Amino acid sequence: MSKNLTTRSEDYSKWYNELVVKADLAENSGVRGCMVIKPYGYAIWEKMQAELDRMFKETGHQNAYFPLFVPKSMFEAEEKNAEGFAKECAIVTHYRLKNDPDKPGKLMVDPNAKLEEELIVRPTSEAIIWSTYKGWVQSYRDLPLLINQWANVVRWEMRTRLFLRTAEFLWQEGHTAHATRSEAIEESEKMMNVYAEFAENFMAIPVIKGLKTETERFAGAEETYCIEALMQDGKALQAGTSHFLGQNFAKAFDVKFANAEGKQEYVWGTSWGVSTRLMGALVMTHSDDKGLVLPPNLAPIQVVIVPIHKSDEQLAEITTEVNVLVSELKKLHVSVKYDDRTTQKPGFKFAEWELKGVPIRIAVGPKDLENGTFEVARRDTLTKEVKPKNGIATYISDLLEEIQADLFNKALNYRDTHITEVNSFEEFKAVLNDKGGFVSAHWDGTAATEEKIKDLTKATIRCIPLDGVEEAGSCILTGNSSVRRVLFAKAY
Amino acid sequence: MSKNLTTRSEDYSKWYNELVVKADLAENSGVRGCMVIKPYGYAIWEKMQAELDRMFKETGHQNAYFPLFVPKSMFEAEEKNAEGFAKECAIVTHYRLKNDPDKPGKLMVDPNAKLEEELIVRPTSEAIIWSTYKGWVQSYRDLPLLINQWANVVRWEMRTRLFLRTAEFLWQEGHTAHATRSEAIEESEKMMNVYAEFAENFMAIPVIKGLKTETERFAGAEETYCIEALMQDGKALQAGTSHFLGQNFAKAFDVKFANAEGKQEYVWGTSWGVSTRLMGALVMTHSDDKGLVLPPNLAPIQVVIVPIHKSDEQLAEITTEVNVLVSELKKLHVSVKYDDRTTQKPGFKFAEWELKGVPIRIAVGPKDLENGTFEVARRDTLTKEVKPKNGIATYISDLLEEIQADLFNKALNYRDTHITEVNSFEEFKAVLNDKGGFVSAHWDGTAATEEKIKDLTKATIRCIPLDGVEEAGSCILTGNSSVRRVLFAKAY
Known part of the structure; x- marks a missing residue:
């Protein structure tokens, strides 16, 4: 159990890997690079999905489902405008397994069942979706198409880490088509804002909204918006991206519409996605050396109640009290679990629920029965207090909101104290090494300088912040002139 | 639009194929055998998912996610106890696409990026899940595992039809592990009952619960429960299956637990699933020559309101009235759409919503404004009536319940009048040819007879009904003795 969790200061990376497994979020599977998302982890992901799905629908989007496979030729059409697109992917070449005649009990790929054209397991669905949109769009009346898909995708990553980088992962991908450039840009920005709102209000993760540089941009996009x-540990994590695709995919897949004047035009597109990577961000933003710390909005169990008793009679008395509290909490839409297992001691239960990040733990013992009290412990601050049972349900419900806000503010404070302005390359390197975090610096705007800084420091430009102001300065590496600061960081 | 829909009597199969596409449920994609589920179709599937998911959770199940790929060797372990398992599947053999040096703009599979072991795209997940369960189960305290997964699966079908049989489809697959045989059997039966309840109360599709014969059973199962x-058109459709797996997969993947006495035992398993095939069943059970007929519980739009006006002033007046009704209906949790498009005429809208199966259409014209009325049309009966606006919202809400019940009863009546008892093979063939439906007949219990009847008539044993009574008789084909009737039918 948690006793053995490596601490963050000992080895942050090891702490993360251990925590994800020990808290029952996910584990590696017998399939290279693919994870099993365990029920407790999946319950958190389901809460994310439900909230995002609600937000997508509120902004006018509908869900649909497109094929898992992309024929190689569709990729070729896309490749024309998206050079450098990742080509490490899972490729289906055959469609039949048969018994191996030479090895009893063994199976082999039937060499006679070779596909005429190879199928790629989708790494993303622009190609298949835009080739479908071609059939859906004739006139401006068919636009906009505002469609989202919840799906699995596969990218053949060589080095994988649970949630952060896996060969298969779960995500949503929005793909929209518009009649005008400005409407498509507005959509890209809107979805970046939806992601930011979700991250901050729901996951309690403060984010910086910005634009990617050309180097970091999605290959098929004219502009990539992101939240960072x-x-x-002072490393940045890209938490979501929203791409303005211009007419790139419309041109690659010949998607045109007749405008109000009857003239044929190419459609304007966007795509945007967040993935199970957010689970990694969640863990790394809030958790501590005792285990997970979950924001109440995402916690599958918000309150756990542990009885402390010496006899069955005491347990029965406690249970009577607890049942009242449980029903009051449920009325307030608080998800609560009464852990009355008799196979485990209270200390074991405390450690287990701490490890699993349940925001509030309530303990009830004989003394509480006497005094009409409950012991209320907060997971985030590891503090305890004794509270009278009168009004306890409302108190708990309010406390959950307070914890949600406190977690955000704590993370915001950490983030804000880890944005450092520097004006020289020496300073830049020193901050990156000693303190980490975002480094705000002038850059001459060239890909060559960006690349060189990356080679020298491992730091990349996370984004050009949207709220950045114009400010004359000179590039930290080349000294060439610059008109605004960008944010660098080492990143996941 | 619907004008051109082939009628059921003309060509039932063609009617179905056209309807699925014209009603915007799904379409074929550019990928062989894979479909695109369009937003309107997906919205229906989402409603099914939400209700099933609620029912699974209410019966104690949790969701999780397991890898898309199954290494070939895991299949071999499974194959030992599941001979004859379908081997037509998508096989990943390589992990990199590269530019073809000989053909500019073309891509090729990199021959140097061959996987050491081929990966099969899951046709079902018993193998990967049971190989995972091995790590999760040590003691009886770890049982039961009650887990469900929502996922895509792939089976390389040669002849595909939208929803009914596609290479890729969406489904849920429950996989549970238990300490005792009786608990696992109870679970299999419970989930068959959940499916039956869902089909009848939610989809308005009456089903017969039964057991599959050994021939029709899932290869790895000791017993397959089904709903038919x-x-x-008088053909049966298997709408869901629930398998009692015995200890087959536990033995194949070595999943043992220490019982309360510390003795090692193999775990008992179940698996159960329903898929997007249910969409096909939904369409074929209720729809008619004008288009879809959707049960209110599954309709993305339950009520559509169409204004009938000659001027903008009239439209404005109508809209004022409609807004009141819309907000009243929303309070009653009725999903309603006000179709105030000015680009289409009322007649076009009527046909479109008829085609899409919206259960209730309300029309409002100048006369209705004068008289304080609405015209209410039922999609299922194609009947209309004029109703006073006082109390209209409650009337509509009640009418939706009535329609839901009527659809079920209509389908039940059709089904019940299409179960025919026969006592000779001549009768059997005559009923199959002239009337279709289920044919209740004595069978000698052998696979050979079952096979022969199938060869001669294309009818298969759909199930041995659970509510069947013991009755001495003789097999319609061989004359050998039999103790109960089974249900035959031609089937999808």
């Missing part, structure tokens, strides 16, 4: 978060 | 529905 900061983890407790 | 009857389509309007």
Whole structure:
């Protein structure tokens, strides 16, 4: 159990890997690079999905489902405008397994069942979706198409880490089509804002909204909007992207519409996605050396109640009290679990629920029965207090909101104290090494300088912040002139 | 639009194929055998998912997610106890696409990026899940595992039809592990009952619960429970299955637990699933020559309101009235759409919403404004009546319940009048040819007879009904003795 959790200061990376497994979020599977998302982890992901799905629908989007496979030729059409697109992917070449005649009990790929054209397991669905949109769009009346898909995708990553980088992952991908450039840009920005709102209000993760540089941009995009978060080890994590695709995919897949004047025009597109990577961001933003710390909005169990008793009679008395509290909490839409297992001691239960990040733990013992009290412990601050049972349900419900806000503010404070302005390359390197976090610096705007800084420091430009102001300065590496600061960081 | 829909009597199969596409449920994609589920179709599937998911959770199940790929060797372990398992599947053999040096703009599979072991795209997940369960189960305290997964699966079908049989489809698959045989059997039966309740109360599709014969059983199962529905053309459709796996997969993947006495035992398993095939059943059970007929519980739009006006002033007046009704209906949790498009005429809208199966259409014209009325049309009966606006919202809400019940009763009546008892093979063939439906007949219990009947008539044993009574008789084909009737039918 948690006793053995590596601490963050000992080895942050090891702490993360251990925590994800020990808290029952996910584990590696017998399939290279693919994870099993365990029920407790999946319950958190389901809460994310439900909230995001609600937000997508509120902004006018509908869900649909497109094929898992992309024929190689569709990729070729896309490749024309998206050079450098990742090509490490899972490729289906055959469609039949048969018994191996030479090895009893063994199976082999039937060499006679070779596909005429190879199928790629989707790494993302622009190609298949835009080739479908071609059939859906004739006139401006068919636009906009505002469609989202919840799906699994596969990218053949060589080095994988649970949630942060896996060969298969779960995500949503929005793909929209518009009649005008400005409407498509507005959509890209809107979805970046939806992601930011979700990250901040729901996951309690403060994010910086910005634009990617050309180097970091999605290959098929004219502009990539992103939200960037900061983890407790001072490394940044890209938490979501929203791409303005211009007419690139419309041109690659010949998607045109007749405008109000009857003239044929190419459609304007966007795509945007967040993935199970957010689970990694969640863990790394809030958790501590005792285990997970979950924001109440995402916690599958918000309150756990542990009885402390010496006899069955005491347990029965406690249970009577607890049942009243449970029903009051449920009325307030608080998800609560009464852990009355008799196979485990209270200390074991405390450690287990701490490890699993349940925001509030309530303990009830014989003394509480006498005094009409409950012991209320907060997971985030590890503090305890004794509260009278009168009004306890409302108190708990309010406390959950307070915890949600406190977690955000704590993370915001950490993030804000880890944005450092520098004006020289020496300073830049020193901050990156000593303190980490975002480094705000002038850059001459060239890909060559960006690349060189990356080679020298491992730091990349996370984004050009949207709220940045114009400010004359000179590039930290080349000294060439610059008109605004950008944010660098080492990143996941 | 619907004008051109082939009628059921003309060509039932063609009617179905056209309807699925014209009603915007799904379409074929550019990928062989894979479909695109369009937003309107997906919205229906989402409603099914939400209700099933609620029912699974209410019966103690949790969701999780397991890898898309199954290494070939895991299949071999499974194959030992599941001979004859379908081997037509998508096989990943390589992990990199590269530019073809000989053909500019073309891509090729990199021959140097061959996987050491081929990966099969899951046709079902018993193998990967049971190989995972091995790590999760040590003691009886770890049981039961009650887990469900929502996922895509792939089976390389040669002849595909939208929803009914596609290479890729969406489904849920429950996989549970238990300490005792009786608990696992109870679970299999419980989930069959959940499916039956869902089909009848939610989809308005009456089903027969039964057991599959050994021939029709899932290869790895000791017993397969099923629910069988009857389509309007007299063909049966298997709507869901729940398998009692015995210890087969536990033995194949070495999943043991220490019982309360510390003795090692193999775990008992179940698996159960329903898929997007249910969409096909939904369409074929209720729809008619004008288009879809959707049960209110599954309709993305339950009520559509169409204004009938000659001027903008009239439209404005109508809209004022409609807004009141819309907000009243929303309070009653009725999903309602006000179709105030000015680009289409009322007649076009009527046909479109008829095609899409919206259960209730309300029309409002100048006369209704004068008289304080609405015209209410039912999609299922194609009947209309004029109703006073006082109390209209409650009337509509009640009418939706009535329609839901009527659809079920209509389908039940059709089904019940299409179960025919026969006592000779001549009768059997005559009923199959002339009337269709389920044919209740004595069978000698052998696979050979079952096979022969199938060869001669294309009818298969759909199930051994659970509510069947013991009755001495003789097999319609061989004359050998039999103790109960089974249900035969031609089937999807």
